[in-house]
Amino acid sequence: MSAAVRFGVNYTPSVGWFHHWLxxxxxxxxxxxxxxxxxxxxxxxxxxxWPYFQPNRTLIRERAVADLVRLVDAAAERGLDVNVDGLQGHLSSFDFLxxxxxxxxxxxxxxxxxxxEGQAAYLRTLAAALADRPTFLGMTLGNEINQFSAAPHPDPDPATSEQIDAWLTRMLAACEEGAPGRLHLHAEYDATWYxxxxPFTPAQAARHGAVTAVHSWVFNGTAQRHGRTSVASEHHAAYLVELSKAWADDPRRPVWLQEVGAPAPLVPPEHAAAFTEATVAGVLDCPDLWGVTWWCSHDVSRDLADFPELEYGLGLLTNDRRPKDTARALERAARTGFTAPQRRTTALVVPADPGSRSLCAPGGPVYDAYFRLVADGARPTTVLDTRAADRDHLSARGITEVVTSDQVLPPHKDH
Structure with a gap:
């Protein structure tokens, strides 16, 4: 892993959106x-x-795979490395199965x-097609595929955490079989943490795959509760990065902020650049950050129907490829020299029990305590309650102070 933080973007084609594969x-x-x-x-x-590339379980379209390779080659000509998501899955409110x-x-x-086995064959085929391309970073199993596994999805595919663990192991192995030694990972939306x-757990996110991926969206209650310029909104991405570290076995495991954006109307367009600058500044203060990948490259065309309103304007560039103020904000960050931050020495205790994740969600005591510490000028990270007294673990991470939510938040007053 390079010491420098990577800056990139989730590519949304300006012509035809993801239907451009057709x-x-x-x-x-x-x-x-x-x-x-x-x-x-x-x-x-x-x-x-996924349905365009593998319309039948035993048919993976060669022409579609060839088009993906052509895209990767075109990106290489422009100095762009490529990560490929496999199982789409879910994108911008639409399911593609x-x-x-x-x-x-x-x-x-x-x-x-x-x-x-059909999924494994598909992932292995995509990875193998790109294995000889030096600019191919690796595979992400799918985009927020955990949304299919439980509510609020209207037609979920239920599974236990043990079954998900086996599924992740099989899918990542297929990617490795296709392209050995690349950066293969999985990525979920924040229900995994909250x-x-x-059934997709924080431990799985922090232990399976080459890096931990987090997706930060402040429409999860953060901006609604605290406002767009609040400490919680501007540091939500950093919070997810540091929250993920509690479950990692490797004290230096890289974390990739793989999705983050400025969603209107909670972040109005005229304030999106300021939100971008604050979010990036906050997350760059997190040690072991692999990269920041903004959502998304280009706006969705107004010619396309039925998207949620916020999806039309999330691009760094307009539909006719003109950069917005948010693009310039990310450009400044990408072109500015990066100094690796110091370790975070104060750790907030979080529950190891995945049945208590809501304590870390917006409105929960762990969440509130974390942002109280940030507001007070601290640089907190997190540690599991089962590791809070493990001196070797704390030392390996550079943690010198452990605090609980009760110690940070004001006493609760009964009315």
């Missing part, structure tokens, strides 16, 4: 990539749509043996 236009892709490279970024994360897993062929995404009954 009518792949390399010239349009090249123009998009030019506009990204002009910002001084060094990588993109790309999203093949192949027909062989739904309705008349309804089978569990995580536990059905034939589905699992939802008590979510």
């Amino acid at each position: 009518d792949f236009d390399l010239d349009a892709v090249r123009a998009d990539l030019d506009s990204i490279a002009d910002l001084g970024l060094d990588h993109i994360r790309v999203f093949p749509l 192949p027909a062989w897993t739904r309705t008349w062929h309804r089978r569990n995404l995580f536990t059905d043996p034939e589905v699992v 939802q008590d009954d979510q």
